[in-house]
Amino acid sequence: MPTMSEPETPPFRYTAALANEIEPRWQAYWAENGTFHAPNPAGELADPDHPRHGAPKLHVQDMFPYPSGAGLHVGHPLGYIGTDSYTRYKRQAGFNVLHPMGFDAFGLPAEQYAVQTGTHPAVTTAANIERYRGQLRRLGLAYDERRSFATTDPEYYRWTQWIFLQVFNSWFDPELRKARPIETLIAAFESGEKKAPEKDWADMSAIERRKLIDDHRLAYVSEAPVNWCPGLGTVLANEEVTPDGRSERGNFPVFQRSLKQWMMRITAYGDRLVEDLDTLDWPEPVKLMQRNWIGRSRGAHVDFTVGDDVITVFTTRPDTLFGATYMVLAPEHELVDKITPVEWPNPTNPKWTGQAASPREAVAAYRAQAAAKTEEERTESKDKTGVFTGAFATNPVNGAKVPVFIADYVLAGYGTGAIMAVPGQDERDWQFAEVFELPIIRTVAAPEGFEGAFTGDGPAVNSDWLDGKGVVEAKAEMIAWLEQHGHGRGATTYRLRDWLFSRQRYWGEPFPIVYDETGLPVALPDSMLPVVLPDVDDFSPRTFDPDDADSEPETPLSRKKDWVNVELDLGDGLKTYTRETNTMPQWAGSCWYELRYLDPDNEKALVDPDNEAYWMGPRRDGDSGGVDLYVGGVEHAVLHLLYARFWHKVLYDLGHVSSFEPFRKLFNQGYIQAYAFQDERGFYVPAEEVVERDGKWFYGDQEVTRSYGKMGKSLKNVVTPDEMCDQYGADTFRVYEMAMGPLDVSRPWETRAVVGSQRFLQRVWRLVIDEETGAVRSSDTPLDAKTRKHLHRTIAGVREDMDELRFNTAIAKLIELTNALTPLPEASREAVEPLVLMLSPFAPHLAEELWAKLGHEGTLAYTTFPVADPAQLVAESITYPVQVNGKVKARVSVTPDTPEADIRAEALSAVADALSGRDPKKVIVVPGRLVSVVV
């Protein structure tokens, strides 16, 4: 115990200097004693002697950071301090707490830095991680450091690769709605239980069989339209492309190209990803964003015939089929060329032709026009454009001939890329019909006088056998009719696309895949993992002129020929194979890290099942299991959380985990933002030197304008936790961040307000320590009754606030208690010790120091959090305000157990003057609150 043997401890005030002496000392103590190690039920991290062995568990996790070169600013650790305070409290409250931290260290910035400087990304990354660790340690964050890792560690990404192989070696069985090992599919084909689409399994060649199987894998190679970004030299996932068709990172143009890429069949999980949201304790807006992103819609596929061809449309409103007066195909639809005749039918409305001499010319011109537009231009103008193809389709319900158009308001990538247009019930179709003078038939009765497309519910009209039925019923009957007559079938579509999983980058996980002489992929066996990322001389993918759409990707790994070409024995004897030279996207490592914390050193499995079941297993029927509390920003509402859920479900299906969701409860912390100031020329000036005078802001003598937003170097408004630790100490900084508002609310940083938290800690310090002599001044005198009640009220309130993550109000209650104790002649231990314990989640170093000074041995981390005495929570009397017609006219004081009738009587006599003889019409007694009299 370093603190016990230092009589020369400066006996002064709790200052930044003192804090900076205390804090590293306790950080060292915690590290040396492994204070925050959490015991596992099994394996190397098990510890039967641990004070929390066998206690109820709690797994709390933060979204781990990408260790950037810029280090942390004061906004970053907000959530970390929140979870640290929460878990310190829960640990004291008796839980076995797992609170780990790691690093998401693959990614573009380190690679781009490497390209610029030649420094290996591994070197940059390691240095950045060290810096982060130092910054986090300085804040006193209580992590189990044995469980920390980076996604770039080969021992970690070995398991990322292993999970990839699990995904690769699985298929999605639509009957069971789950992933199953690929062998079960092969067996099904072999036994004839499942039929191959084109010819019998028995008649297929080995290569044909492999291709068929590969087409069913959850990870597959696909020649598919992808987002090719020449400026970055890589392809991007849809999610990484901005709505105006540029790369989210770097803002380069992105082009649609057909390229061979790895995909993950996340769409197979669309239903479960939607449905299981209901089991999760997540903020509603995040669930909503996921639902919207997945975009499941139910409806029907309907077949329209055009000559000898069949065009299938997707509609969510099969009930309106009688109102389909035309059809629209996306300009890119594959049947457009085939159905377009040589000449315009006679007659043809001149508005339909785009002034072209023939349908083919019109189609070609319109396509060129559509292709020239960016995605943004296409969606920005809501004016409907399009052109008639010259072809007519047959409406299957009534045999009506309807004209077929192409128009860019129909998207090639959604549904079937073709729609039946029902202007009477769809606003977009209505607008198009107005422009092109197409007939409008209402099939749902609209209210009297209603103009435009009616999308609400109502009885069907003009719809033969559906007439009179409501929308829901009519939909069901139409789907049944379509299926019965072979014109269509019920269908569900998703906005969600399969996940593009390969990147032409260096700094990512290599795929555990090689190609044989057939060019088909072959999985490496587990025994060959990890496939270590080799050193290369040049880290950059070949980049191109950002506008060169026809360039071809060339990966950094592909240039390393001695690595790419390998001789391996994969069961067919020694053969030459070619390695996959793409790497995985940055999301891969963060898709499963919550599991690795549970069992970080396990070499036999990604996580021991006992450990997984203990920390993350379901607790009751229907419970998804998962991390008990996951804290991070809303910016990950869709991508990271969706991908992680997907992988987790695959692992669940294959029996590797017992939980079917990774994160049971999600909490979005707010952001700390800051003001930035610009001078007349628009240059940013250092924010900390700007002063306010009369509602205006000045930098020196110069007036500057204020804006509010992120902290950033270029905005010259960054404040770092290190500066705060220097100026005030980590505890003051922690208390300030937790006190300045609720954790989920964003707020502006204000350095000059930090001093308030410092003063509070100084007052607490002064309750225990004599500032002149350094002696402990707390007494053993019992508290007076009033203060004792205040203490227990505070304990009860703080516990409640802590459980609900309301740290700001918990701290306010502690300040209030401190302010009540300060003027007392003696600082009684009866109050001071609980106060120190309750403060310890927020100001752990100060609390440990005071706890030691008060004569306790070792750390307080496992000392029971104060418990309120219920007897002390009962008020001696309750004062009821008495309202007459909403205005407070009197107050009556009664004991808490006074019956309602007596309260009523007392109240009425108290306001007898105000009533002046009138009879009360109504008297409302709200127990514990007030009495309201109405006359």
Place this chain on the structure above:
RNA sequence: GUCCCCGUAGCCCAAUCGGCAGCAGGCAAUGGACUCAAAAUCCAUACAGUGUGGGUUCGAAUCCCACCGGGGACACCA
């Protein structure tokens, strides 16, 4: 354009179920004590009627409707 979240003292924020808007708390301000003076500390004081307008109710910051302002998401998804 649609959807979601948020508007309470100069500022950051409190206020179970609708029940006395603040001895919840902090910053800043003002006055005082201490000091040669200042800082720090301590004590005290003032400041809003809850963005606006309606409605429901005995009673609305809280529930409903419309509008205004700020933030976020999606954006022709058939």
